Amino acid sequence: MGVWGVQGTRGAMPRGIAMVVGxxxxxxxxVGCSDxxxxxxxxxxxxxxxxxxxxxxxxxxxxxxMLPATYxxxxxxxxxxxxxxxxxxxxxxxxxxxxxxxxxxxTPPYTFNLGQGQLGxxxxxxxxxxxxxxxxxxxxxxxxxxxxxxxxxxxxxATFGYDAGASLGxxxxxxxxxxxxxxxxxxxxxxGSFGTVSFSAGPGNSRTLIVDPxxxxxxxxxxxxNLSAVALSEKGLIPYVAQTTWGxxxxxxxxxxxxxxxxxxxxxxxxxxxxxxxxxVTTRYVGWDGTSGLDKTLFDHQVGVNGQVxxxxxxxxxxxxxxxxxxxxxxxxxxTGKPYRVEAAISGTAGTNTFLPPWIPVLLSANSSIAGYLxxxxxxxNHIDGAxxxxxxxxxxxxxxxxQLNDVVLSQSIYHVDRVxxxxxxxxTTTLVPLLAATSTTITACFGGDTVACLTDDQTATPAxxxxxxxxxxxxxxTVAKVPLAAMTATATPQGVGLxxxxxxxxxxxxxxxxxxxxxxxxxxxxxxxxxxxxxxxxTASNEVLSAVVDGALCGYHKITDAAKCGEDTVNFxxxxxxxxxxxxxxxxxxxxxxxxxCSVKVPKTCNGAAKSCKPTEAADFNLGxxxxxxxxxxxxxxxGGAVSGQFxxxxxxxxxxxxxxxxxxxxxxxxxxxxxxxEISPAIAVGKKFCASF
Numbered sequence: 001m002g003v004w005g006v007q008g009t010r011g012a013m014p015r016g017i018a019m020v021v022g023x024x025x026x027x028x029x030x031v032g033c034s035d036x037x038x039x040x041x042x043x044x045x046x047x048x049x050x051x052x053x054x055x056x057x058x059x060x061x062x063x064x065x066m067l068p069a070t071y072x073x074x075x076x077x078x079x080x081x082x083x084x085x086x087x088x089x090x091x092x093x094x095x096x097x098x099x100x101x102x103x104x105x106x107t108p109p110y111t112f113n114l115g116q117g118q119l120g121x122x123x124x125x126x127x128x129x130x131x132x133x134x135x136x137x138x139x140x141x142x143x144x145x146x147x148x149x150x151x152x153x154x155x156x157x158a159t160f161g162y163d164a165g166a167s168l169g170x171x172x173x174x175x176x177x178x179x180x181x182x183x184x185x186x187x188x189x190x191x192g193s194f195g196t197v198s199f200s201a202g203p204g205n206s207r208t209l210i211v212d213p214x215x216x217x218x219x220x221x222x223x224x225x226n227l228s229a230v231a232l233s234e235k236g237l238i239p240y241v242a243q244t245t246w247g248x249x250x251x252x253x254x255x256x257x258x259x260x261x262x263x264x265x266x267x268x269x270x271x272x273x274x275x276x277x278x279x280x281v282t283t284r285y286v287g288w289d290g291t292s293g294l295d296k297t298l299f300d301h302q303v304g305v306n307g308q309v310x311x312x313x314x315x316x317x318x319x320x321x322x323x324x325x326x327x328x329x330x331x332x333x334x335x336t337g338k339p340y341r342v343e344a345a346i347s348g349t350a351g352t353n354t355f356l357p358p359w360i361p362v363l364l365s366a367n368s369s370i371a372g373y374l375x376x377x378x379x380x381x382n383h384i385d386g387a388x389x390x391x392x393x394x395x396x397x398x399x400x401x402x403x404q405l406n407d408v409v410l411s412q413s414i415y416h417v418d419r420v421x422x423x424x425x426x427x428x429t430t431t432l433v434p435l436l437a438a439t440s441t442t443i444t445a446c447f448g449g450d451t452v453a454c455l456t457d458d459q460t461a462t463p464a465x466x467x468x469x470x471x472x473x474x475x476x477x478x479t480v481a482k483v484p485l486a487a488m489t490a491t492a493t494p495q496g497v498g499l500x501x502x503x504x505x506x507x508x509x510x511x512x513x514x515x516x517x518x519x520x521x522x523x524x525x526x527x528x529x530x531x532x533x534x535x536x537x538x539x540t541a542s543n544e545v546l547s548a549v550v551d552g553a554l555c556g557y558h559k560i561t562d563a564a565k566c567g568e569d570t571v572n573f574x575x576x577x578x579x580x581x582x583x584x585x586x587x588x589x590x591x592x593x594x595x596x597x598x599c600s601v602k603v604p605k606t607c608n609g610a611a612k613s614c615k616p617t618e619a620a621d622f623n624l625g626x627x628x629x630x631x632x633x634x635x636x637x638x639x640x641g642g643a644v645s646g647q648f649x650x651x652x653x654x655x656x657x658x659x660x661x662x663x664x665x666x667x668x669x670x671x672x673x674x675x676x677x678x679x680e681i682s683p684a685i686a687v688g689k690k691f692c693a694s695f
Contacts, residue, residue, distance in 0.1 A: 076213040077107040077162065077182060079119065103136055105160070107182055107213035113139040114160075133161045138184055158186035158209075171208055171221045173229055174238050174263055174282065181219075184209040212237070219263070227266030229280075236261040240282035240304030242330035246347045247371025247385050254345040254373075255332045258302055260284035265307075272301060272335040273342045273376070279307010279329070301335035311346060313372060315382050315419045322384065322417065325351035326370055341377035346370075350386065360422050360447045361393035364415075383418040390415070390424065392443065394432060394472055394492070402518045403497055403525045405472075406430055410443055421448015432474035433490055433497065433516060435527050435637065441476035470494065480527055481639045483669065485512065499529050503633060506671045507695050508533060510633060526637060533631040535646070535674045535695040539624035541687045557608035566607035572600050624685055625650040627676060631664065631695065640666055644674060648682045656682055 103114035117136025165175030189203040207222025217233035242255040260282040267278040285299040329348030353364040368388030398405030413426025423446040485501035497516040514529030579599035629646030649655040660680030665673040675692040678685040
């Protein structure tokens with residue numbers, strides 16, 4: 001497409017502006033001298049130096065100044081001097097030459113017939129050119145360099161000159177600062193065409209025609225209907241540099257600088273993509289040599305825009321489309337292939353804060369930063385990013401679910417829009433839910449077809465397609481009925497409001513979950529959030545509080561001798577008491593003899609019997625065991641409470657469930673306490689004491 005750029009209406013160059021060439025650029029060495037009146041146009045073939053003039057500059061001869069028939073401004077541009085014209089000289093410290101007659105400026109391939117005009121040349125005493133200026137009735141050349149791509153009607157009454165681009169900056173054209181340009185200022189009405197763009201303007205407004213003879217290229221600046229400037233460059237030397245690249249990393253090279261063959265400024269639609277531009281557009285037809293006829297369908301288009309772009313972001317085949325005016329914008333567009341595939345990067349500020357559809361209750365701030373990407377060949381890549389303070393009208397969402405939600409104002413917020421939906425993230429000093437008191441929270445939200453995928457940037461998810469699904473999440477430290485809950489996440493959806501948080505004490509961090517449900521009215525919803533805390537209570541008692549106890553380990557045991565309870569021992573004896581009298585017999589040979597005494601007797605053993613009763617006096621503490629309990633915490637609109645369950649495990653082994661629930665003390669919310677009496681622990685403990693521990 002012939003993309004044309006716009007910077008607004010340009011001011012015209014003042015009449016009679018002079019071109020200062022400087023000492024290093026003198027008139028070409030085609031100057032001769034004559035012994036006769038130079039007015040007759042008779043010249044010597046060789047230069048001469050009267051009055052100390054330089055051989056390559058205008059030479060004074062009395063009151064006359066001698067010039068060649070062809071007077072070169074630089075190596076490309078020359079003035080055709082009329083034979084019958086008149087020349088005069090004035091000034092004391094420099095040579096001032098004025099020429100009147102049939103004048104002509106030649107800067108190949110263009111020839112500007114000046115007709116009856118006046119030309120002024122300023123040079124120093126050494127003949128070095130300082131400036132060139134003039135007035136004439138200019139006949140514009142046909143723009144034949146571009147094979148009929150452009151034309152200007154003529155003649156036009158104009159002042160003209162020759163100067164560097166840096167001196168022509170007030171025109172707002174994309175001129176190179178160091179390059180030399182021939183310019184014409186005129187007020188006449190005219191018409192013309194560049195490529196597919198036609199323009200016309202009535203008389204009375206100042207306009208400027210600029211020629212770059214080194215390209216060649218032609219520029220026209222000034223009010224021309226809906227246009228303010230147009231340009232064509234044969235060699236593609238019109239520079240483009242993006243004025244803003246917010247939202248893009250420099251390493252991504254999404255906004256490359258380049259030079260193009262066409263430039264237009266004004267308000268008009270683009271050809272490659274249905275956007276309206278009010279600004280400057282530079283186009284390069286990649287591969288076009290600038291001389292042959294331009295069939296734009298044969299070349300890829302490289303397009304750069306600075307100004308305002310009215311963008312239609314098609315995020316999902318027309319089902320989810322946003323119309324966004326992007327002011328103070330830059331856009332880089334690449335159009336390739338047949339049919340054209342257009343890829344575009346856009347950066348700037350949003351020209352409105354109302355481009356979101358009504359089912360997204362978010363109001364953006366004015367003039368917020370915005371960036372985006374478009375690909376007509378792959379809609380899944382299309383997206384918008386922005387940074388804006390915003391107001392989330394959550395009260396309208398709360399009405400839909402019957403739970404009061406607050407409108408929240410976000411700062412330092414960013415948003416992203418793609419085919420899945422609209423999501424944003426920002427900071428707020430306003431709590432989303434009135435019952436959750438907070439001074440600083442983070443708000444994250446998504447509106448679209450799949451809110452979970454939207455939050456995780458899952459591009460494979462269900463596209464938005466105008467769906468009304470939504471998710472609004474608040475994160476931060478809050479208090480509920482003066483109970484502090486850390487890292488609270490309150491997630492509102494069409495199904496209600498879910499809660500997750502941590503209840504922090506000196507000893508632990510309790511994970512809490514719950515929800516907010518409809519109360520007696522939308523303004524009085526009910527909060528319920530629960531979690532389990534653990535408590536361990538060692539059971540010890542000192543002797544001052546203990547009664548007499550029956551405990552063998554502490555007090556000893558009664559000794560008993562009982563075969564049934566203790567068992568028996570086998571004992572060997574060799575005496576009459578245990579074995580009886582010995583057996584004796586008499587014979588004549590041996591006399592009286594008795595057998596040896598030996599016998600075994602079973603006797604009962606001695607062992608510990610019943611435990612003795614005593615009151616300990618030596619041990620400082622007496623270990624009774626321990627309690628391990630769970631406190632089921634509940635936070636509601638009324639505050640915090642809980643229920644206790646657990647087990648008592650005796651020191652000697654064996655565990656039993658607690659008999660009672662004990663007492664919970666939340667007077668110190670950061671160090672709550674559980675107390676259990678001995679009767680609430682176990683009947684086996686009769687010490688008349690309460691056992692407590694913080695959790």
